[in-house]
Amino acid sequence: MTDVTHFRDEKTGLLLASDGTPLKTKLRQSLKTSRRRAFLLVAPLLLFIMASFVIPILGLLWQGVSNATYEESMPRSAPIMRAWDGSSAPTEEMAAAIVADMIDARKAKTIGKVATRVNREESGTRSLFTKTARRAAKMEAPFLPALEKVNKKWTELETWQAIKIAATSMTPAFYAAAVDMKYTAEGEFVPQSEERQIYVSLFVKTIVVAGGVMLCCLLLGYPVAYLMAHLPAKTSNLLMILVLLPFWTSLLVRTTAWIAMLQAQGVLNDLFVFIGITNDDARFSLIYNMTGTVIAMTHILLPFMILPLYSVMRAIPPSHVRAAKSLGATNWTAFWRVYFPATVPGIGAGGLLVFILAIGYYITPALVGGQDGQLISNFIAYHMQRSLNWSLAAALGGILLAIVLFLYWLYDRIVGIDNMKLG
Amino acid sequence: MSSLPNYTTTGQRIWHYTFLTICALIFVFLITPILIIVPLSFNVEPYFSFTEGMLSFDKDAYSLRWYEDILNNGMADSSQPKSWALFWDWLWKALSPFHTATPGFFTDMWENAQWVRAMKNSFFIGFFATIIAVALGTLAAIGLSRSEMPYRGPIMSILISPLIVPLVVTAAGMFYFYSQDLNPRSWLLGMESENPWILAQTYLGVILAHAALGTPFVIITVTATLVGFDKSLVRAGASLGAGPAKTFWKIQMPLILPGVISGGLFAFITSFDEVVAVLFLAGPEHRTIPRQMYSGIREQISPTILAVATILVIISILLLVVLELIRRRGERLRGITAT
Numbered sequence: 001m002t003d004v005t006h007f008r009d010e011k012t013g014l015l016l017a018s019d020g021t022p023l024k025t026k027l028r029q030s031l032k033t034s035r036r037r038a039f040l041l042v043a044p045l046l047l048f049i050m051a052s053f054v055i056p057i058l059g060l061l062w063q064g065v066s067n068a069t070y071e072e073s074m075p076r077s078a079p080i081m082r083a084w085d086g087s088s089a090p091t092e093e094m095a096a097a098i099v100a101d102m103i104d105a106r107k108a109k110t111i112g113k114v115a116t117r118v119n120r121e122e123s124g125t126r127s128l129f130t131k132t133a134r135r136a137a138k139m140e141a142p143f144l145p146a147l148e149k150v151n152k153k154w155t156e157l158e159t160w161q162a163i164k165i166a167a168t169s170m171t172p173a174f175y176a177a178a179v180d181m182k183y184t185a186e187g188e189f190v191p192q193s194e195e196r197q198i199y200v201s202l203f204v205k206t207i208v209v210a211g212g213v214m215l216c217c218l219l220l221g222y223p224v225a226y227l228m229a230h231l232p233a234k235t236s237n238l239l240m241i242l243v244l245l246p247f248w249t250s251l252l253v254r255t256t257a258w259i260a261m262l263q264a265q266g267v268l269n270d271l272f273v274f275i276g277i278t279n280d281d282a283r284f285s286l287i288y289n290m291t292g293t294v295i296a297m298t299h300i301l302l303p304f305m306i307l308p309l310y311s312v313m314r315a316i317p318p319s320h321v322r323a324a325k326s327l328g329a330t331n332w333t334a335f336w337r338v339y340f341p342a343t344v345p346g347i348g349a350g351g352l353l354v355f356i357l358a359i360g361y362y363i364t365p366a367l368v369g370g371q372d373g374q375l376i377s378n379f380i381a382y383h384m385q386r387s388l389n390w391s392l393a394a395a396l397g398g399i400l401l402a403i404v405l406f407l408y409w410l411y412d413r414i415v416g417i418d419n420m421k422l423g
Numbered sequence: 424m425s426s427l428p429n430y431t432t433t434g435q436r437i438w439h440y441t442f443l444t445i446c447a448l449i450f451v452f453l454i455t456p457i458l459i460i461v462p463l464s465f466n467v468e469p470y471f472s473f474t475e476g477m478l479s480f481d482k483d484a485y486s487l488r489w490y491e492d493i494l495n496n497g498m499a500d501s502s503q504p505k506s507w508a509l510f511w512d513w514l515w516k517a518l519s520p521f522h523t524a525t526p527g528f529f530t531d532m533w534e535n536a537q538w539v540r541a542m543k544n545s546f547f548i549g550f551f552a553t554i555i556a557v558a559l560g561t562l563a564a565i566g567l568s569r570s571e572m573p574y575r576g577p578i579m580s581i582l583i584s585p586l587i588v589p590l591v592v593t594a595a596g597m598f599y600f601y602s603q604d605l606n607p608r609s610w611l612l613g614m615e616s617e618n619p620w621i622l623a624q625t626y627l628g629v630i631l632a633h634a635a636l637g638t639p640f641v642i643i644t645v646t647a648t649l650v651g652f653d654k655s656l657v658r659a660g661a662s663l664g665a666g667p668a669k670t671f672w673k674i675q676m677p678l679i680l681p682g683v684i685s686g687g688l689f690a691f692i693t694s695f696d697e698v699v700a701v702l703f704l705a706g707p708e709h710r711t712i713p714r715q716m717y718s719g720i721r722e723q724i725s726p727t728i729l730a731v732a733t734i735l736v737i738i739s740i741l742l743l744v745v746l747e748l749i750r751r752r753g754e755r756l757r758g759i760t761a762t
Contacts, residue, residue: 034571041566042578045559045638053585053635056600057592063599220449227446241743242450248739249457250696252716253732257456259720260463260471260729267459270472302453331435360589362699367720377591384595384703394599397592408587412580 057401064394067171069117073110074101074167081160081167086185090160095143098163102129102136114166120389121173122162128153161185174395199379199396206376207403209294210358214305216298217354218347221305225346228306229313240310247303255367258296262287262368288370296364301357305350312346349415356407360400376400457736464489464729471726489730496727497537503528538731540708541715548626548711549694552633556690559634560641561683565675567642568649579642586639593636594703601628601704624706632700637690644689648682648753681753685746692742 009016015023071078077097084094105111115129132150139146147154164185165173173183180197181189191197224243228236246254261267269283278284286292316339324334362377369378376396383393427439467486468474476484495501505528513529516522532539566572567579585593601622609619622628652675660670676683698713705714712731719728 031571034569035573038566038569038572041569042563042572042582045563045582045642046578048555048559049582049585049635049638052597052631053593054581056596057588058596059600060592060596220452223442223446224449227442239450242454244743245736245740246453246457248692248743250713250716250732250735250739252696252698252713252720253460253735254456256716256720256728256732257460259724260460261456263471265470265472267472299452299456356587360591362589362591363717367717377589380591380595381702384598390599393595397589397595400589401592404587404589404592408580408584411587 060394061398061401062394063390064174064398065170065172067166067168067173067391069113070163070166071169073105073108073114074098077101077163078167078169081164084160084164086161086164086187087157090144090157092142092144094160095147096141099136099139099143099147102133106133106136118162118166121165122158125153125159125162128159174391175398177392178395178399199376202376202379203399206359209290209297209375210355210361212294213297213301213358214351214355216294217302217305218351220298221302221309221350222343222347225306225309225313228310229316230318243303243306246299247307251300251363254300255296255364258292258299258368259287262292262295287368288373290369290373292368292370293365293373293375296368297358297361300364301354304353304357308349308353309343309346312343312349316342345415349411352407352411352414356404356411359407360404460729460732461736464726464733466726466729469725471724471729489726492725492727493538493730493734494532494536497540498531498535500531501528503531505529537710538712538715538727541710541712544709545695545711545713548629548633548709549691551630552637552694553687553691555630555634556637556641557683557687560638560686560690561645561679563638564642564645564649568646568652582642583639585636590636590697590699594632594700597628597632597700598623598703623704624709626709628704629701629709629711632704633694633697634690636697636700637693640689640693641683641686644686645679645682648679652678681749685749688742688746692739 008014009022017023017026077094077100080094080097084090102111105114111130111133115126115133118129119126128151132147132154135150144154153159161184165171165183171183176183176189177192178199180192180200182192183189224239228239228243231239259266263269264283264285264287266287268286269278272278272284273280286295320342321334321339324338325331329337360377361375362381365373365375366378366381369375377400380393380396380400383389383396427436431439462477463471463473465485465487466474466477467484467488474484509527510529513527517530517533534540563582567575567582572578604619604621606618606620622631656674656678657670660674661667665673695711696713698711698717701709701711701714702717705711710718712735716728716731719725
């Protein structure tokens with residue numbers, strides 16, 4: 001009995017470990033160690049994903065609000081222009097700072113970048129900047145009339161307002177531009193002129209296409225998943241190969257295949273001409289437009305719909321439908337009131353996954369979309385690679401990311417990330 | 424489902440067969456585009472469609488010229504003599520450390536042919552991206568499936584997010600980030616560094632990007648195998664005197680190996696199939712097979728692409744078979760047999 005008292009504190013009556021510390025503390029310590037061990041296992045990957053994935057994306061988001069081009073190259077005029085109210089007449093102080101900055105910027109060869117930046121706010125100011133900078137070295141005070149002598153655009157308030165917008169170090173202007181608004185020098189948001197409003201309709205189009213593809217996938221995927229779930233395992237495994245083969249085949253291969261299928265001289269049109277649905281001069285244009293994009297995307301994303309639907313349907317006990325029928329339900333009622341509600345989780349999982357993947361699609365629209373089949377991703381890539389307006393690309397990407405993250409959150413709430421299954 | 428009972432009405436029979444027809448049509452939709460490219464890749468004409476000769480099974484309408492083109496396109500001189508004997512000789516000399524490969528058809532092909540280079544790049548990038556993804560992903564999955572793991576939910580959603588974030592956004596962010604100087608001397612100490620570390624337009628940049636895109640698959644598959652893992656086995660090993668490293672390699676690893684392998688295959692195929700990050704991050708000399716196909720479709724569309732596509736389809740069939748074998752082995756080990 002002496003052993004027992006040895007493991008019990010005499011005053012408090014607490015259980016003690018062999019080294020004399022209370023057992024509770026010891027347990028907490030051991031739990032802490034195992035928590036730390038578990039975390040240390042995850043830490044390398046977490047660090048890797050942070051460094052190679054999360055930080056680059058945060059950098060991109062920052063790029064969408066950062067506006068450092070003007071400030072870096074024109075350090076004297078930037079604070080003065082920011083302090084100006086944007087509506088009163090330009091002062092001599094502003095003009096002097098701009099001329100001094102222009103001389104330096106021309107020497108540092110950064111004036112082109114500044115001119116491009118200001119030009120985004122007010123078209124036609126690029127040549128104004130480069131031209132003025134060329135003569136800036138020879139200008140003498142007072143600088144305001146000197147500037148006005150170079151070009152009468154310097155008398156216009158709009159030019160100065162454009163500079164003021166460009167001179168701030170952070171700006172909502174790119175995000176505003178990404179939703180077809182213009183951020184004015186007075187700090188207000190006004191709608192873009194009608195012919196420049198493209199992005200809102202593009203976002204809407206992207207969402208509509210993603211929704212349409214989701215619906216097509218559901219319509220095509222549901223019967224197939226139902227069939228496979230109700231066949232004996234051997235047959236359904238064979239059919240599963242037909243679903244998994246496209247799933248494992250390269251995206252580029254499938255896009256190429258659809259070009260071969262759908263083009264004017266392609267397999268499908270040849271078949272139509274042969275059957276007599278159409279004649280040789282009136283072949284259907286099925287590709288390089290929206291139709292091609294939707295068909296190819298549906299084909300590519302269909303397995304993502306079938307797989308979750310199949311796994312949900314497999315788990316539904318067949319006795320439920322039988323019970324409904326024995327209670328007098330018709331086939332349709334048994335399906336619609338009993339079977340279908342049980343498959344809703346699968347529809348939610350597959351539908352959200354397809355929608356999330358479709359909304360960010362880039363390669364397929366770029367290759368088979370032609371002019372009107374382009375989606376928001378294609379414009380982000382265009383601004384990154386061609387027009388080099390990285391800030392606008394970042395703002396468009398930021399909005400797309402926000403939409404996708406919202407859907408991801410929804411997916412996590414409804415399905416749970418842990419339940420994501422592959423193949 | 425397969426045989427109808429006697430009491431079914433005519434209406435039910437009609438519906439049943441209509442349903443089967445609809446399903447058959449959907450399967451046709453799924454599989455035809457993939458199968459159609461196989462015969463088209465043997466076309467003797469430079470078209471993407473069936474010629475009359477092909478439809479009447481004329482032998483002269485079929486050829487292997489596009490497969491030859493995969494090997495020849497981009498070579499300095501494709502008319503050099505070639506034969507199996509020369510090939511084995513070249514292979515022997517190329518692999519042996521004591522010889523240098525003799526200049527000739529095969530050396531030229533290995534070094535200059537565009538598709539051969541793309542293939543080399545794809546395997547090189549895919550191999551290292553898979554190694555990184557599998558190593559980090561497996562460790563993380565083991566940590567994540569421990570019940571003591573703190574902040575499990577939020578960390579899991581961060582680690583899975585590369586799968587969800589649109590590729591264009593990921594690639595644009597990486598392009599912007601990797602174009603900057605990552606040498607600690609410049610961003611930590613603010614010094615102008617003589618040797619800037621710029622990851623854009625390097626193999627390393629593409630490999631890191633692909634590794635990040637591949638890790639979610641490893642986590643998902645390994646976590647799924649760990650669900651059925653009996654932790655008392657590890658404790659039993661430890662009680663018999665094995666250290667943490669030994670229990671991991673001797674007990675845990677062999678049991679979760681199927682998940683690790685299929686995660687690795689997913690990671691490899693992701694890298695092998697990925698083109699957006701390559702478009703943004705890689706230079707012209709790092710072109711992978713999908714990147715080469717992308718510019719092939721955009722610029723000069725020729726049945727060579729169909730020949731490449733056919734080879735890729737065969738590769739994916741092989742992958743499918745491997746995965747199926749792994750799945751069957753796993754089921755057998757757990758005592759689940761197909762019913």
